[in-house]
Amino acid sequence: MVASVRLTNVSKRFDELEAVRELSLSVEEGEFLTLLGPSGCGKTTTLRIISGFEVPDEGSVLIDDKVVNHVPPFRRNVNTVFQNYALFPHMTVFENVAYGLSLRKAPRGQIAKKVHEMLERVGLVAKARNMPRELSGGEMQRIALVRALINEPRVLLLDEPLGALDAKLRYAMQLELKHMHKNLGITFILVTHDQEEALVMSDRIGVMKSGRMLQLDTPREIFERPGSRFVAEFIGTGNLLQGTVSARSGSGGKIALGETRAWEAAAIPDEIPVGARVAVVMRPQKIGLYLDHPPQPPAGCNVVRASLQEIFYAGSIVRFFVDIGGATLLVENIPENLPFDYLSIRPGAALTLHVPASALLIYRD
Template identity: 50%
Template sequence: MVKLESVSKMFGDFLAVDNLSMDVAEGEFLTLLGPSGCGKTTTLRLIAGFEQPTSGNVYIGNKMVNDVPPYRRDVNTVFQNYALFPHLTVYENIAFGLRLRRLDPSTIDERVRWALKLVKLDNLGERKPRQLSGGQQQRVALARALVCHPKVLLLDEPLGALDLKMRKAMQIELKSLQRRLGVTFIYVTHDQEEALAMSDRIAVMNAGIVHQLDTAAAIYEYPKTRFVADFIGEANLLQARVSEITADTVWAEVNGHRLPCARREGLRPDQAIWIMVRPENIRVLPVSSQEAPAPSEKTAVVKGVLREVVYLGATLKAITDINPGLTITAARLSSSSVVSIPTDSEVQLHWPSSAGHILTE
């Protein structure tokens, strides 16, 4: 539905988007995720037509649109600050695009009412935008874009200005709306939780480059780069060296510890790598515990000193110092036995070798 082909965008001598290629399928919910300044909004503006690529091509529905102005593109945008027209009522804001298409008045009325109903603002048509709450303004912006029946809806951090509760509710609502209407959504956010909750696929961006474009689960479990591993969720990133490669395990050496990791192709002995272990895969046991499995090809075990247990509600974080100069964070349910371990006592951490994910870049 939307295709970017080696697209680059320079602002002066700042490279905002660097040789970016991606393919967005029809009806897909794709999120561009990254820290501010990573080029995600610029990418969205390139698709909307507010910016022209310095090189490369943009396609919408198999048509090259590099030179097509925004008003002739079959896409609509929900802006970060909503950009509602302050001089028009909610009804007229939504009707704006339809009036420009010179539809007959009864069709316009029908479609505006459909859109108002869609975003549950049936009774607020006569209000001015400034008389609405942030959440309601956000819905008007959504209705105004969707009423034009775009092939692709572009959303630029649409929930950024809402409070947490409202944001969570809108996430679910947006997702179900997207599924119901079957419209392709390209969604920009810096909030990884939001991205994981809503997207079919996520493109993780940094410094104008897409680091990984994959499903939420794949990005979380099998990040391709350290940036992705670090940006999405919490990760223990251990600098390591390949010490031995066996039939189904890669043994890595981390500061004197030998740890088994999930097998992966293309590694050679002595190669510098990073191991990523998600905190929730690590168990913490007192050093004397009988439950602890022995170190093996299947299980990584390290000993350390429990420094801090941080209570986070449903879960808690156990921060452990491993000698020399290594810190590993484990996340357990608050009901786990970790709470009974005194801090500054010796503990052993273990995780299945399959949870040790090797990164090379």
């Protein structure tokens, strides 16, 4: 497989701040890769190293198997969709989109044809003569996208491109970007702090923290099998409990939570010995919730008594905060999937939780 972009042991430091530390990354041709992490994790710096706006202190950057560490941005066949679009305010939409081609001194007729084609692709031919300030957020987003695509880059970089849009438009643009990626077949590298955006769009996600790549995997693996406590908590919502490994059997074992409780866990990392303090992360969607007559629990399922604290209706899902004695857990479910009517129960109601042993993600504390 051809690596479209490859970083090997790249480090970048700004005065006291180590923005990127020994980062290695290989992006395959035509892949949609997302760099995900909280602000200041180094994801934007990584993107700027690829686009050429930052020169790494150590390590090498390869685009199409050529080292480009010191190649300036304007000589790289990589284009960027900037965070706030950065549409040139003194140029019309047409001139903005044509900019890349006009710098290469392409013939006028060819430029006009190509720009028209690009505007057609995003349905904004009618806005060609408008100034950027006359466009809506979504329109600016689309123009920034085709302005970057007109040079036919090998790699398209997207720096939080949807951050400034409202929720509804963001979903629409996520799909549009995804379709665009499928049709063009070029490599997309997206930077975002929005985990849902990353999960929806990417072939692979790289989760970053403090300049390091913590985990690089498919969205499903990242969500289902987060490799570290940070990833587990950053992706999705999570319940966090503190416990101790009280017994091991095969790959699993028992986790003691407090004095009296011990839960079955299906997978405990090999390097954690009996007696070690661990953090237990559980997805709220994986916990079963029953009012009375709970069904026979499947094998390896922890049955927990709980009492309802609070209940929140959020449209597509219902959130329950339940007290399991000394700790509060969040449980989420789709209203239609609940075995009881959530409107009928009040705080204090006695509930039964089914926590599958496989739902417990165990990390060294």
